[in-house]
Amino acid sequence: MTLARTGEIIPREKVNLDKKYPIYIADTIGVSSPYQKLHWHDVLEINYIKSGSGYYIINGKRFEFRQGDILLINSNDLHCAYEVKDLVIMVIEFDMSWFVSSLRYDPEILSPYKDMGSHFTNLLDRTSPHIGELRTLLLEMQQEHEQARPSYISLVYSHLLRFLSCVNRYFRLEDARQCSSANVSSLQLEKMRQVIHAMEEKLSHPWTLEELAAIVYLSPSRFSDIFRRAVGTSPLEYLIQLRLEHALMLLEQTQMKIMDVAMECGFRSLSNFNHLFKKHIGQSPKHARMRQHHTPTLQK
Structure with missing residues (x-):
């Protein structure tokens, strides 16, 4: 725990x-x-x-x-x-x-x-x-x-x-x-789990690096270094991934407007949301919703 x-x-x-x-x-x-x-x-x-x-x-x-x-x-x-x-x-x-x-x-x-x-x-x-x-x-x-x-x-x-x-x-x-020596200690991993949990609990919050680091009482530079070694990417890049995955789920499973999806997932600009979604997901939010609605149900 x-x-x-x-x-x-x-x-x-x-x-x-x-x-x-x-x-x-x-x-x-x-x-x-x-x-x-x-x-x-x-x-x-x-x-x-x-x-x-x-x-x-x-x-x-x-x-x-x-x-x-x-x-x-x-x-x-x-x-x-x-x-x-x-x-x-x-x-x-x-x-x-x-x-x-x-x-x-x-x-x-x-x-x-x-x-x-x-x-x-x-x-x-x-x-x-x-x-x-x-x-x-x-x-x-x-x-x-x-x-x-x-x-x-x-x-x-x-x-x-x-x-x-x-x-x-x-x-x-x-x-x-x-055996490969551990890049991150068990205590450091627990701290990163804590930060990830906070991100997931409040996806729409406008997190800053300083706020995330403060959760585990680390300096921003030290926190960023440990997070990158534990996760393989920077804290803010990982936060974007979490937000985009949640956005994709909302587009597929709800009728929320694309602007509302962007706001719900912490994006303050629709143009920025569209850009990042296409960059990471490989298609536009509009296309993701259209494809989902036109995908036939597979029969077992």
């Missing part, structure tokens, strides 16, 4: 999983706007890149990935993903409590997450002779999950258990210096 200056608690993103079967497995095509925003959640995550390429920013570090890569994302990792080309990712999210009984027999089963940053890295070594075994386990796990045949829960659990065991055995880096 993160404590804000006003005393409220900023929680991790809550992922609701079935208590009897606490795992989510699905393919995602591209990267939707919510995952381009920095977020953290209360589950452990595995990503298998089925095709295409892109990059993650995880705790201020950039990880370029391509087809065949496997990434582990911890429950306290501040992260976001970006697509470069033709991206399809198998996303697996699971509750660590599912392995409580296994920890009695193998207390190191969750080491790939527990020792992340000291003996493991988020992006597993793609040159390892054992990477193929991990890919096969993930594909078999997904097949069992989707087909849901008798005893599929046990088989999904056993595949995940074997996956974690193989990562722990074959991908552990005994020399901690082989």
Whole structure:
């Protein structure tokens, strides 16, 4: 948990999983706007890149990935993903409590997450002779999950258990210096989460760099440096991204006038809103609304 200056608690993103079967497995095509925003959640995550390429920013570090890569994302990792080309990712999210009984027999089963940053890295070594075994386990796990045949829960659990065991055995880096050193400390990450939360809560507020820095009691220059290392962009550029993503949602899901959308999202000038929207989204606000209203509903 993160404590804000006003005393409220900023929680991790809550992922609701079935208590009897606490795992989510699905393919995602591209990267939707919510995952381009920095977020953290209360589950452990595995990503298998089925095709295409892109990059993650995880705790201020950039990880370029391509087809065949496997990434582990911890429950306290501040992260976001970006697509470069033709991206399809198998996303697996699971509750660590599912392995409580296994920890009695193998207390190191969750080491790939527990020792992340000291003996493991988020992006597993793609040159390892054992990477193929991990890919096969993930594909078999997904097949069992989707087909849901008798005893599929046990088989999904056993595949995940074997996956974690193989990562722990074959991908552990005994020399901690082989792990990328953190660009940002855990305390600094908590401060950046606090600022991001404030941005999201008051998107229309005319934030200045000085105001954002004051939330976490840092000088503007120091704050800007830490934020850029943690997020990969400047605070005000990130604020623009948040505003534009919210604007796109309003254009797609409401009948608000474009001027009202601009004002609601913190843009004081319609011309500036139109310019930034086209620059970042790739089309004008008017075209985004027209396209949404003329897109036929896909039938399952």
